[in-house]
Amino acid sequence: MAQAIGVDIGGTGIKAGIVNLAHGTLDSDRVRVNTPVGARPADVLDTVREVLETLGVADSTLPLGVAFPAIVKRGKTLSAANIAKDWVDFEAEKFFEDGLGRHITFVNDADAAGVAESRHGAARDAIGLTIMTTLGTGIGSAFLHDGVLVPNTELGHLHRDGESIERWTAYSAMERENLSWEAWSARLQEFYSHVEFLFSPDLFVVGGGVSKHPEKFLPLLDLKTPIVAAVHRNASGIIGAASLAAD
Numbered sequence: 438m439a440q441a442i443g444v445d446i447g448g449t450g451i452k453a454g455i456v457n458l459a460h461g462t463l464d465s466d467r468v469r470v471n472t473p474v475g476a477r478p479a480d481v482l483d484t485v486r487e488v489l490e491t492l493g494v495a496d497s498t499l500p501l502g503v504a505f506p507a508i509v510k511r512g513k514t515l516s517a518a519n520i521a522k523d524w525v526d527f528e529a530e531k532f533f534e535d536g537l538g539r540h541i542t543f544v545n546d547a548d549a550a551g552v553a554e555s556r557h558g559a560a561r562d563a564i565g566l567t568i569m570t571t572l573g574t575g576i577g578s579a580f581l582h583d584g585v586l587v588p589n590t591e592l593g594h595l596h597r598d599g600e601s602i603e604r605w606t607a608y609s610a611m612e613r614e615n616l617s618w619e620a621w622s623a624r625l626q627e628f629y630s631h632v633e634f635l636f637s638p639d640l641f642v643v644g645g646g647v648s649k650h651p652e653k654f655l656p657l658l659d660l661k662t663p664i665v666a667a668v669h670r671n672a673s674g675i676i677g678a679a680s681l682a683a684d
């Protein structure tokens with residue numbers, strides 16, 4: 438049965454699993470280790486190595502995909518919104534390939550999540566434009582047109598009052614400012630209405646940890662576009678990264 442390994446590097450945790458590519462499910466436990474303080478490249482590499490060892494795949498020849506919270510163009514990380522600035526203009530894919538002694542596929546985390554939802558989740562068989570957004574520490578986005586990914590869309594960095602809208606609208610803003618669901622949803626409304634006007638999507642998919650509680654905020658949004666919760670919550674980055682690595 439076709440399998441690949443997915444690793445999802447986040448601001449707080451580094452997670453990994455062995456993915457069943459036909460079903461988009463995990464054939465292993467989901468292993469999680471805290472992201473090292475500061476998230477500098479060398480420390481993150483050590484932690485990824487540790488996670489792969491725990492998963493028992495340190496010497497595996499299965500395809501390996503790594504999802505990361507930054508713009509990733511041809512293996513190079515180009516931004517660092519919620520991570521160490523060392524990652525800006527950094528040959529991340531090569532750094533991990535050299536460090537792990539194997540081939541890897543390095544991709545943006547929201548793009549990975551979008552691919553997981555498109556191939557195996559809430560946007561399966563969706564036609565036209567699906568916009569996946571992940572609401573967490575920041576806001577990640579993925580555009581899929583008839584299932585084809587257009588990478589690095591970065592909607593969390595649309596500007597509002599001179600700063601990235603994710604500062605104001607991500608799930609972390611709700612926690613930081615102790616907002617009610619209603620107050621936070623009003624911010625989401627502004628964000629999604631603007632994105633809807635700009636891109637006329639056919640479907641919005643909402644991921645990130647908060648998609649565990651879709652009933653608290655999705656009904657409060659008034660949009661022309663259907664908006665649904667992601668199916669794969671904390672495994673979407675793992676599943677999508679593994680799928681992309683196997684392409």
Ligand code: BGC
Nearest residue numbers: 506507508518547575576577
């Ligand atoms: C980053 C994106 C990332 C998103 C979610 C944003 O701050 O710029 O690249 O996808 O956070 O992690």
